[in-house]
Amino acid sequence: MTSFLAMTVANFKMIVRNRTAMFFLLGFPVIFMVLFGFLFGEGETRLHIGIAGEDSSPIAIAIAEQMEQTDGFTVYRNDVDHEMSAIDDGDRLVVIVFSEGTGSAQLDADIYVNQSNPTFSQIGLSAVEQFLLQAEMEITGQPRMIQPTVADVEAESFGFIEFFLPGVIGIALMTNGVQALSSTFVAFREKGILRRIKGTPFPLWQFILSRITTQVVISVFQIVILVAIAIMLFDVQISSSYLAMAVLVVIGAFTFLSIGFIVSAFAGNTDVADAAGTLITLPMMFLSGVFFPTDDAPGWLQPIIGLLPLTYLVNGLRDVMIRGAGVEAVLLEILVLIGTAVAGFLISVYFFRWESRSA
Amino acid sequence: MTDSIIDVQNLTKRYGQTIAVDDVSLRVEAGEIFGILGPNGAGKTTTLEMIEGLRQPDGGTITVAGFDVVRDAENVKRRIGIQLQSTSLFDHLTVGELVSLFAELYGADGSPGRTQDLLGMVSLTEKADDHAQTLSGGQQQRLSIALALVNDPEIVFLDEPTTGLDPQARRNLWDLIRSIRDQGKTIVLTTHYMEEAELLCDRIAVMDTGTIILCDTPDNLIATLETTGSISADFTGVQPDEALFAQLPGVQNASLSGHRLTLQTSNLNQTLIAFIETTRERRMEFDQLITTRPTLEDVFLHYTGKALRE
Ligand SMILES: Nc1ncnc2c1ncn2[C@@H]1O[C@H](COP(=O)(O)OP(=O)(O)O)[C@@H](O)[C@H]1O
Ligand SMILES: [Mg+2]
Numbered sequence: 001m002t003s004f005l006a007m008t009v010a011n012f013k014m015i016v017r018n019r020t021a022m023f024f025l026l027g028f029p030v031i032f033m034v035l036f037g038f039l040f041g042e043g044e045t046r047l048h049i050g051i052a053g054e055d056s057s058p059i060a061i062a063i064a065e066q067m068e069q070t071d072g073f074t075v076y077r078n079d080v081d082h083e084m085s086a087i088d089d090g091d092r093l094v095v096i097v098f099s100e101g102t103g104s105a106q107l108d109a110d111i112y113v114n115q116s117n118p119t120f121s122q123i124g125l126s127a128v129e130q131f132l133l134q135a136e137m138e139i140t141g142q143p144r145m146i147q148p149t150v151a152d153v154e155a156e157s158f159g160f161i162e163f164f165l166p167g168v169i170g171i172a173l174m175t176n177g178v179q180a181l182s183s184t185f186v187a188f189r190e191k192g193i194l195r196r197i198k199g200t201p202f203p204l205w206q207f208i209l210s211r212i213t214t215q216v217v218i219s220v221f222q223i224v225i226l227v228a229i230a231i232m233l234f235d236v237q238i239s240s241s242y243l244a245m246a247v248l249v250v251i252g253a254f255t256f257l258s259i260g261f262i263v264s265a266f267a268g269n270t271d272v273a274d275a276a277g278t279l280i281t282l283p284m285m286f287l288s289g290v291f292f293p294t295d296d297a298p299g300w301l302q303p304i305i306g307l308l309p310l311t312y313l314v315n316g317l318r319d320v321m322i323r324g325a326g327v328e329a330v331l332l333e334i335l336v337l338i339g340t341a342v343a344g345f346l347i348s349v350y351f352f353r354w355e356s357r358s359a
Numbered sequence: 360m361t362d363s364i365i366d367v368q369n370l371t372k373r374y375g376q377t378i379a380v381d382d383v384s385l386r387v388e389a390g391e392i393f394g395i396l397g398p399n400g401a402g403k404t405t406t407l408e409m410i411e412g413l414r415q416p417d418g419g420t421i422t423v424a425g426f427d428v429v430r431d432a433e434n435v436k437r438r439i440g441i442q443l444q445s446t447s448l449f450d451h452l453t454v455g456e457l458v459s460l461f462a463e464l465y466g467a468d469g470s471p472g473r474t475q476d477l478l479g480m481v482s483l484t485e486k487a488d489d490h491a492q493t494l495s496g497g498q499q500q501r502l503s504i505a506l507a508l509v510n511d512p513e514i515v516f517l518d519e520p521t522t523g524l525d526p527q528a529r530r531n532l533w534d535l536i537r538s539i540r541d542q543g544k545t546i547v548l549t550t551h552y553m554e555e556a557e558l559l560c561d562r563i564a565v566m567d568t569g570t571i572i573l574c575d576t577p578d579n580l581i582a583t584l585e586t587t588g589s590i591s592a593d594f595t596g597v598q599p600d601e602a603l604f605a606q607l608p609g610v611q612n613a614s615l616s617g618h619r620l621t622l623q624t625s626n627l628n629q630t631l632i633a634f635i636e637t638t639r640e641r642r643m644e645f646d647q648l649i650t651t652r653p654t655l656e657d658v659f660l661h662y663t664g665k666a667l668r669e
Contacts, residue, residue, distance in 0.1 A: 195413060197464070199413055199443070
């Protein structure tokens, strides 16, 4: 036990003292998120507006059509239930529900505002009110026929950064697992360090477990920092219990470490390991819905997307972090990730090599 | 069946077509410095690492401290200390941290006090807080010897510990190795330096192309060629006649280069007496008479037909 502890402490020292590794571990994902957050997160100027109940009045229809043609608004026209659930999911900033008013010519409009991002909602609401007033004047020549009632909706915000954060977490876990682990392990083998360890009575499985423990702890630490920055800088709201998130993060860390071990088992030297790591992680980064949803990807790509562990991790994290799902709702994702991890470790232990040349 | 601390019988190892180790048998006695001497590619490392349990033999048996290495590697690992021919150590750890870590990996005492003792033994006390990469070649070798001592082993294996070191560092390392032997440990080392084998080792196995040619003390090895040697002299008067000297008793070869005559002989004493008599009878003048006794180099040359270092 003390040997395991000593090895693990040494592993921590090695990682923490390695500036390059620390940059890729902590600096890189943070910079990544901050950069993308400011590029896209704040730049999100389109106002997603839902309209329902407009059929009841020609004026309402005219307003909806005019709104559709206005720059800056993205208008969705569906029935009330559909639009209300869309705003609950954070897909709408404002939903306008028209209904017949008390007076013959009068029109009531209930305006629901997504309050998840107060500043943005404020802008959205005034834009909508401004628009209604003007449209009404143009169409009817009469002011204030519409009686708006504004109501706040405590919906989940779903801006770019909320969409992006689970993806960044996934990428961080993936690179930390696949690339950081395989390149250090292959370097250990290349330098003969593994053979030196083999000469001691310290068992192989403990050596591997010690490295894994270190990496998982570092990954969790990294995710904590990422999430803290996202909350501080971008006002991201995490709707899940942190427990469900932690479960996914830890399992995801194991999954990608196991893939890293497969790479280490097969790669003959660090160059091959790095290339293989990139070959595995890069397509995953783009095909697993980190940057954009993959629902619109071509049909022939869907089965491939469905095979990628990162897809499951990111989907699971999104469900949990922004839709507030519990662990039970992401069981499929968890099972796939655990299955991959177990298969990965079995494969890599079977193909494990102590040295670059045959012994 | 034996009291030897290491007993190797008919050890064989193949790599594809290469027979790296070919039917090697040897015994090492407790408390000695045993050297395996041979040129690069002779099979020294392969032999050593099979004895250490790091490589799987294709045939033969190895017993170390009473344990079968193949079947009981765990027990063997606990009783031996190893230094590999080429290992770099973990980056980003200090010398002291490395010693302490390896002690713990052996289940031994990795406390700061013990770490200090070990570093003192290899004269690296001042380097405790430096990173291993910053050490000189000789210091790195001393560090890996310290790592080979963390578990207070009965036997210490050193694979070419002095290769690449300058003469001073090499001499320091010899002293260190002797001091380890004086603590009652057995040492098995490999080298391709004649001088090192001759001065440091109690017994030497001479190895070439996977086989052990000879195994004895340095003195006995040289004694097998005791009578051989060479005589050379610069003639100051008339040119000597090679053919005349080639007929002297014991002479295997006579050669003349300029005024310098060199005789290779299988019986140095006999040839020397005959040389003196012949030159006196014919009043031939010479100076710079030099006789050379055989070295391990000649032993190697004699048995393998090639020089140790090309
Ligand atoms: N892992 C290996 N794979 C293939 N050939 C090897 C391996 N290790 C050693 N050899 C070959 O076996 C022979 C002996 O090598 P080695 O034991 O390293 O010699 P030495 O230590 O005396 O220089 C050499 O021909 C070498 O190329
Ligand atoms: Mg060697």
